[in-house]
Structures are given as C-alpha cells and as structure tokens.
Amino acid sequence: MKERQILHIDMNSFYASVELLDKPELKNKPVAVGGDVEKRHGIILAKNILAKNSGVKTAEPIWEAKKKCPDLIILPPNYEKYLFYSRKSHEMYYSYTNQVEPFGMDECWLDVTGSYGLFGSGVKIGNEIRKRIKRELGLTVSIGVSFNKVFAKFGSDYKKPDALTYISKENYKDIIxxxxxxxxxxxxxxxxxxxxxxxxxxxxxxxxxxxxxxxxxxxxxxxxxxxxxNGRDESPVKDYKFRNPIKSIGHGITCSSDLVDDFEVRRVFQQLSQKVSGRLIDSGLKALGVQIYIRDSTLSSMTLQGKLNYPSYSSLELTERAMELFKSKYRWKHNVRAVAIRAINLRDILEVYQVHFLEDVGEHEKKLRMERTVKSIRDRFGKDSITYGNLIGDLKMPDDGRDIVIMPNSFIQS
Missing domain, CATH: 1.10.150.20 (5' to 3' exonuclease, C-terminal subdomain)
Incomplete structure (x- = not known):
C-alpha cells in the first residue's frame, strides 16, 4: 500500500499579512490586527513577524502588547477580506485534490496520496503550492508534509515563514x-x-x-x-463534500456596551436568533429546544435551556423562549456584557410531529412562513434589506463583520 502523503498548510500571520497587501509602507514595521478597545474587543488577533519578535502574543490585551512593543501599529480587522483570501487559497488546493479539510480560516490539511501520478510527491506538490500562493496571492505559507495529519501539522509549525518541512517515518523521532x-x-x-x-x-x-x-x-x-x-494517526482528511452531523446551531456576541434592561437583551437575542434561524433553514433543520448563555459585567456567567412548544426555526419563537429562560433566572444585580443563543435537539425540517387535537398551531405555522419569506428577501437583496422595527437603532453589537466567519469543527473531534 502506498504511504499516505498529507500536507498541512498554515498561512503565515494571516490577518496581518492580508492587511499589509494594501499597506506596503508598513512592511518593515511591527503590525498587529486587533479588536476595538472602545467596543471591548481590545485583544491581539494576529501579528506580523516583527511584532512577534518583540514578544507580542495572539489573544493578549492590546495595552499589554503596547508595553512590550511601544511602536506597535494596530489595524482593525476586516473579516470579509480575510474570507476572500481564504477562499482563493482553497480554490488552489482543490486543483490538486478533493480531500481538503479546513482547520480555521488560515489552515488546511490536504491528502495528496492519490495525486502522486499527476503532480508528483507531497514535497513537490507542497513546494508548488507554496510558490503559487506567494506569486498569485502575495502571501506566504508554511507547509508540513508527512504520513499523518498530526505530524503534518507539526511540520508546518517547525519552520516559519515561507518554508516546507518533511517529516517521515525515518526522521520523526529526530524532529518531533x-x-x-x-x-x-x-x-x-x-x-x-x-x-x-x-x-x-x-x-x-x-x-x-x-x-x-x-x-x-x-x-x-x-x-x-x-x-x-508515536506516529500512530490514521484519521482521514475529509472530502470536500463531507459535513459533520449538525447537533446544534448557535450564535453569540460580546456587546459593545453593557445591556441594562430586558428590552435591550431581547433585541440582541432577536438579532442573534435571525442568524441562527437562517442557518437552520439552510441546513434543513428545526429545533426542539433553546439554550442561552449570559455573562454579566463581573464576568460571572450562566447557561440555561428549555423546550420549545413546537419544532421551529422561527427567530421570534427562539427569541420568546430565550427571554422566558432569561427572566426566570436573571435578577439584574449587574448589567449584561455578553449573550448567546443556541438551537438544540435538532430535527429534519420535514419530520412530522404530533400535536394535541385541541391545539391551534396556526400562529406557529404563520411565523414559520414569515421567517422563510424574510430570509428569501434577504438572500436576494442583502441582509439589511428588511428588518423588524424594534431592531432599528443601536443594538450595542459590534459590526466589524466577525459574524461571517464560521469556524470548522476541531480536528480532535474527527
């Protein structure tokens, strides 16, 4: 049997590198991409090599990074731009194999075992991809090539930036x-x-x-x-058509300023519920329950969950149940800093369900029809083409585009 040829590709300092494509004058300066301090997302999201060499670390507070590197230039994130370059790199990977498994926006595993006859060894394919990304996208990558996924990831971390490391059954003890x-x-x-x-x-x-x-x-x-x-990892690189079974769909946010009453909490829940509802419909699913997460201004948190009256993808019904749960336990000793809502106990959208013969489900069905109509309008004319009147105005939610990024499942769950 032919030995597996697995690549792990890691785009170097991805967010920062993408930002520098438009700002070449900053190339030789320490640069980091960071959240908005005013909107309470003041942490380092990514940094370039110069910032890293000064001790700046991802996920540390911006004020702390500035103490280490006073000349550090902080740029705001642009997730749509990062997603564009991520998709472009994936298109390139698919030209070599259909087995491409993302691990975040800037990392991927590729199984090129079956591509040997067309493109050569894993090392040859890796070097070709590395040069193409540099030439066609203006970015650099580090690539690990090995006989399994774990060692391939070790390889991409071993030398940075713009490098390739081959870890074989003969040399892994020396490297790993x-x-x-x-x-x-x-x-x-x-x-x-x-x-x-x-x-x-x-x-x-x-x-x-x-x-x-x-x-x-x-x-x-x-x-x-x-x-x-010991190099014993047989986990496969998933095919591009593979989708992990969806067990829940959720969305959460740290608010740009504290929520001070039930009305403000309801508006945020409703906005988040619309995103959850859209993903439920796209996935062909309904929820039988709702789970909410609340974190207050002291960073204390609670998680609550409850059943829905009917299987639903209606954002209004999700919001209503979320607020019932919230009001049942939250005592407003402190303001609310962050909230999340999750649709749980998912079922196929076409699955039938039994109701009591005295129940009137007409209102429920009307909400489902309205949800589908609102979604179809947004799909056609844009997400801001239609909204509810109570959601007009400042919702105290950050609007930097981070909500468009949906991370894949972790490798350790595969």
Missing amino acids: WPLNVEEMIMVGPKTKKKLNKLGIYKLSDLALANPKMLKNIFGINGVKIWQWA
Whole structure:
C-alpha cells in the first residue's frame, strides 16, 4: 500500500499579512490586527513577524502588547477580506485534490496520496503550492508534509515563514521527540501540568510512557496523545463534500456596551436568533429546544435551556423562549456584557410531529412562513434589506463583520 502523503498548510500571520497587501509602507514595521478597545474587543488577533519578535502574543490585551512593543501599529480587522483570501487559497488546493479539510480560516490539511501520478510527491506538490500562493496571492505559507495529519501539522509549525518541512517515518523521532509536550494537539496548560508531574516533559517522554497509566489518568485522550507521539494517526482528511452531523446551531456576541434592561437583551437575542434561524433553514433543520448563555459585567456567567412548544426555526419563537429562560433566572444585580443563543435537539425540517387535537398551531405555522419569506428577501437583496422595527437603532453589537466567519469543527473531534 502506498504511504499516505498529507500536507498541512498554515498561512503565515494571516490577518496581518492580508492587511499589509494594501499597506506596503508598513512592511518593515511591527503590525498587529486587533479588536476595538472602545467596543471591548481590545485583544491581539494576529501579528506580523516583527511584532512577534518583540514578544507580542495572539489573544493578549492590546495595552499589554503596547508595553512590550511601544511602536506597535494596530489595524482593525476586516473579516470579509480575510474570507476572500481564504477562499482563493482553497480554490488552489482543490486543483490538486478533493480531500481538503479546513482547520480555521488560515489552515488546511490536504491528502495528496492519490495525486502522486499527476503532480508528483507531497514535497513537490507542497513546494508548488507554496510558490503559487506567494506569486498569485502575495502571501506566504508554511507547509508540513508527512504520513499523518498530526505530524503534518507539526511540520508546518517547525519552520516559519515561507518554508516546507518533511517529516517521515525515518526522521520523526529526530524532529518531533525533542519538542516540549505542550506542542502536541490537545495538550493544554492543565494537561501539561499533570504530565510534568509524571515526569513527562518532552514528546519523547510521552511516546515512551506507559499507555495504560495515561489512560487511567486522562482517559481515552491519554491513549490518543500517546499514539500521536508515536506516529500512530490514521484519521482521514475529509472530502470536500463531507459535513459533520449538525447537533446544534448557535450564535453569540460580546456587546459593545453593557445591556441594562430586558428590552435591550431581547433585541440582541432577536438579532442573534435571525442568524441562527437562517442557518437552520439552510441546513434543513428545526429545533426542539433553546439554550442561552449570559455573562454579566463581573464576568460571572450562566447557561440555561428549555423546550420549545413546537419544532421551529422561527427567530421570534427562539427569541420568546430565550427571554422566558432569561427572566426566570436573571435578577439584574449587574448589567449584561455578553449573550448567546443556541438551537438544540435538532430535527429534519420535514419530520412530522404530533400535536394535541385541541391545539391551534396556526400562529406557529404563520411565523414559520414569515421567517422563510424574510430570509428569501434577504438572500436576494442583502441582509439589511428588511428588518423588524424594534431592531432599528443601536443594538450595542459590534459590526466589524466577525459574524461571517464560521469556524470548522476541531480536528480532535474527527
């Protein structure tokens, strides 16, 4: 059997690199893309190499990054632009294989095993893609080539920027095993601390550890990271037609300023519910329940959920149930900072359901018809072509376009 040829492609400093395409005068300056401090999204979202070399880290507060790098230039995010370049790169990948699995907007796995006869080895294909992205999009990528997905991702992290690293069955112990154990996917700070207490500091320590001991302490994930450290990863790169089963659909937001009463909370829930409703309809699904998440100004949070009267994708019914849940538990000791709503217990849109013979479902059916009509108008004329009167005005929601970015499922769930 032919050995698998897996690529992991990571676009270098993606957000910052895209911004510099339009701002070449900033090329030799430390630049970061960051949220709006005034709208309480004041963290570093991405940084270029110069900023990284000054100690700037992704997800740290902007004020902290400025202390490390006083000359740091902060640019606002433009998600539509990033999505455009992400799609362009994916089009390029599909010209080599139909097995392309995104891992965020700027990372992808490719299985090019079946492309060997047409385009050559994984290393040859990787180098060709690296040069094409630089030439055609003006961006750089780091690429890992290996016989499995985990090691391919290690390869793309190994050399940056604009580099390719080949990790084979012959050399992986030299490249992978000297790395710190926290470099492994799924090893976060808590897991690292537990592993260190066991005397496991390097990936070589993990690879040579007793898998039964790891299973007793970490469960099945302990066995999984031990297998990965030993190069045992058979997980496939998903075909472009593959879609993970949808178990829930949700949307949430950190508000640009605190919500101070039920009316403001309802407006945000309704706006979010319209996005959830649209995705339910596009996916051919209805929800039997609603889950809400609330975080207040002290950063305390709560999660509540409840059933709907009927399977529904109506944003009005989702909002109504969300507000019932909210009012039942929230006591307004503090203002609300962030909210989220999630449609749960999903069913096929055509699945029949039983009602009591005395129930009048006419109002429910009317709301469903109205939802489909509103969505069809928005699909044809744009999302702002029609709205509800109570949603006109400042909803205290950020409008930088981040809501258009839907991240894929994590690799560790595959």
